[in-house]
Amino acid sequence: MLLTSTGENVIEFIIVLIIFVGVLALTYYATRFIANYQKAHIYNKNIEIIETARIANNKYVQVIRVGKDYFVVGVGKDEVAPIGQVKGEDLDLSRDLDPVPDVANFSKNFKSFLDSFRNDKSNSNQ
Secondary structure, three states: OOOOHHHHHHHHHHHHHHHHHHHHHHHHHHHHHHHHHHHHHHOOOOEEEEEEEEEEOOEEEEEEEEOOEEEEEEEOOOOEEEEEEEOHHHOOOOOOOOOOOOHHHHHHHHHHHHHHHHHHHHHHHO
């Protein structure tokens, strides 16, 4: 059976689409595999950055945990300088579970702003 030119084009399009979806799926799973592999091999249980504070452009103060000891270091563009050691009991190690503070309040405020904007716009059109 001979296909018309349009039929051949449709079949070619479907084949190319299947190949494209296959390449996307392969890329997705390969990226996930590599990320999980790196996460498993790079993760270190003995060194952890506890907190970072920016003090100037490209200059930071960091509290790091090495083993069970805590240290304060200054981090610049090309250097890391030890500042001192800190006792663990002197640090506030409680962590916020919500990384974005007060999102619900922001959402409510933004909604009221939009409502007032809509009201002002509808009043000006009358």
